[in-house]
Amino acid sequence: MEKISSLQNKLIFKAGEIASSIGLNKSMGQIYAALYLEKKKMTLNDISEVCRMSKGNISINIRRLEKWGAVEKVWGNEKRKDYYQANRDIAGFAFEHIIAAFSDLLERSRESVREAQIELKKLSSPSLSAEEEKKAALYGKSLGEFEEILGRVEKLMENARRIKKMINE
Amino acid sequence: MEKISSLQNKLIFKAGEIASSIGLNKSMGQIYAALYLEKKKMTLNDISEVCRMSKGNISINIRRLEKWGAVEKVWGNEKRKDYYQANRDIAGFAFEHIIAAFSDLLERSRESVREAQIELKKLSSPSLSAEEEKKAALYGKSLGEFEEILGRVEKLMENARRIKKMINE
Numbered sequence: 001m002e003k004i005s006s007l008q009n010k011l012i013f014k015a016g017e018i019a020s021s022i023g024l025n026k027s028m029g030q031i032y033a034a035l036y037l038e039k040k041k042m043t044l045n046d047i048s049e050v051c052r053m054s055k056g057n058i059s060i061n062i063r064r065l066e067k068w069g070a071v072e073k074v075w076g077n078e079k080r081k082d083y084y085q086a087n088r089d090i091a092g093f094a095f096e097h098i099i100a101a102f103s104d105l106l107e108r109s110r111e112s113v114r115e116a117q118i119e120l121k122k123l124s125s126p127s128l129s130a131e132e133e134k135k136a137a138l139y140g141k142s143l144g145e146f147e148e149i150l151g152r153v154e155k156l157m158e159n160a161r162r163i164k165k166m167i168n169e
Numbered sequence: 170m171e172k173i174s175s176l177q178n179k180l181i182f183k184a185g186e187i188a189s190s191i192g193l194n195k196s197m198g199q200i201y202a203a204l205y206l207e208k209k210k211m212t213l214n215d216i217s218e219v220c221r222m223s224k225g226n227i228s229i230n231i232r233r234l235e236k237w238g239a240v241e242k243v244w245g246n247e248k249r250k251d252y253y254q255a256n257r258d259i260a261g262f263a264f265e266h267i268i269a270a271f272s273d274l275l276e277r278s279r280e281s282v283r284e285a286q287i288e289l290k291k292l293s294s295p296s297l298s299a300e301e302e303k304k305a306a307l308y309g310k311s312l313g314e315f316e317e318i319l320g321r322v323e324k325l326m327e328n329a330r331r332i333k334k335m336i337n338e
Contacts, residue, residue, distance in 0.1 A: 003292050004304045007285065011308075014281045022274055023192045037311045090318050091325075105191055112183045116176065123172050135173045139180075142206045149259050156260075 011037060012051060027053060027061040032070055035086035041074050043081050069093040095160075102157055106150055113147050180206060181220060196222060196230040201239055204255035210243050212250050238262040264329075271326055275319055282316050 012033045019029025034050045035042060044062070048055050062084055065071035070093050076083030087093055120140055128136065181202045188198025203219045204211060213231070217224050231253055234240035239262050245252030256262055289309055297305065 004301055004308075007288050007292065007308065008304075010288075011281070011285055014285075018274070018277060018281070021277070022270070036315070037308060039307060039311055088314065090315070091322055101191070105187070108187060108190070112180070112187070116180055116183075119176050119179075123176065132173050135177075138208060139173075139176065139206055142208055145257065146205070146259070153260055 008037065008050070025061060025064065027051075027057055028065055028068075028070075031058060031061055032065055032086060035071060035084060036088065039086075041076055041083040041085040043076065043078075043083055047084070068097055099157060099160060102153070106154055106157070109150055110147075113143050113150070116143055177203075177206065177219070194230060194233065196220075196226055197234055197237075197239075200227060200230055201234055201255060204240060204253060205257065208255075210245055210252040210254040212245065212247075212252055216253070237266055268326060268329060271322070275323055275326070278319055279316075282312050282319070285312055 012030045015033030016026040016030040020026045030051050030053070031047055034047055038050070042050075044055050044058050047053070047058050047062070051058065062071060066073065070087055070090075071084050072087060074083050074085050117140070120136060120143070123136055124133075181199045184202030185195040185199040189195045199220050199222070200216055203216055207219070211219075213224050213227050216222070216227050216231070220227065231240060235242065239256055239259075240253050241256060243252050243254050286309070289305060289312070292305055293302075
């Protein structure tokens with residue numbers, strides 16, 4: 001089995017590298033790859049053996065993977081042991097994750113714009129100099145333009161689910 | 170102008186925070202926000218004043234922004250000075266950047282799968298035990314499934330440009 005397990009190691013290592021390169025956690029990539037490749041439910045012990053990783057590290061990262069919907073806890077043969085298996089629909093859970101991250105980003109951007117617009121309104125008073133008036137108007141315009149872009153991205157995202165379904169069909 | 174420039178500072182600071190939160194560079198977010206908000210071409214000196222950042226740091230990050238297509242160098246009034254302005258089509262350049270990052274990720278994933286498939290082929294010989302045969306077949310199947318997902322994502326990306334255009338219309 002030496003050559004087979006050397007290939008297994010290489011693939012798991014590669015998955016960690018790819019995960020790192022896109023700003024994800026290396027261990028998450030490795031654990032997911034092990035579960036995906038083996039195509040069976042595994043305990044923390046099993047994963048620890050395949051990935052050569054501490055059970056503590058696996059435990060932390062398997063919880064992250066569960067949150068992503070990339071891995072799920074399942075019933076196993078042995079009682080009192082947690083088993084995990086990979087959600088093999090990578091495109092599906094990655095898509096959901098990306099949509100959630102974008103929604104969050106959009107919401108925070110909207111909030112910042114809203115706050116700035118309120119402050120800008122408070123600033124406008126007859127006491128403003130001509131130059132100040134000009135700056136305030138400029139910032140108001142830039143914020144408005146940015147708000148319009150956020151609206152367009154929001155619309156794109158609302159359509160994203162529909163489009164994904166369309167393409168899968 | 171005190172209150173106006175305090176609002177300007179807040180907005181630039183916020184843009185840095187948002188950039189950080191999505192794994193981007195804080196300075197890139199701040200510089201872009203300054204150029205977007207002011208809506209005019211600015212020299213490194215101008216940006217340095219507004220962002221309260223060293224010219225060295227601005228210089229590095231403005232080059233990154235140029236690579237993204239988020240900022241462009243333009244002709245200014247003063248000779249021998251570089252002027253910069255924001256590309257205001259945020260959705261446009263962000264979209265291009267995301268597509269490029271996905272293409273790169275896809276290409277590297279395909280390459281890893283291809284390499285593994287070649288190694289797997291080399292492994293199969295009459296000398297393999299029944300257990301080894303089984304493992305090799307399992308890995309081959311998992312790699313095949315993963316390759317199919319990559320194909321679907323590729324198809325989605327090919328359609329992405331068309332879909333974006335559709336929605337903008």
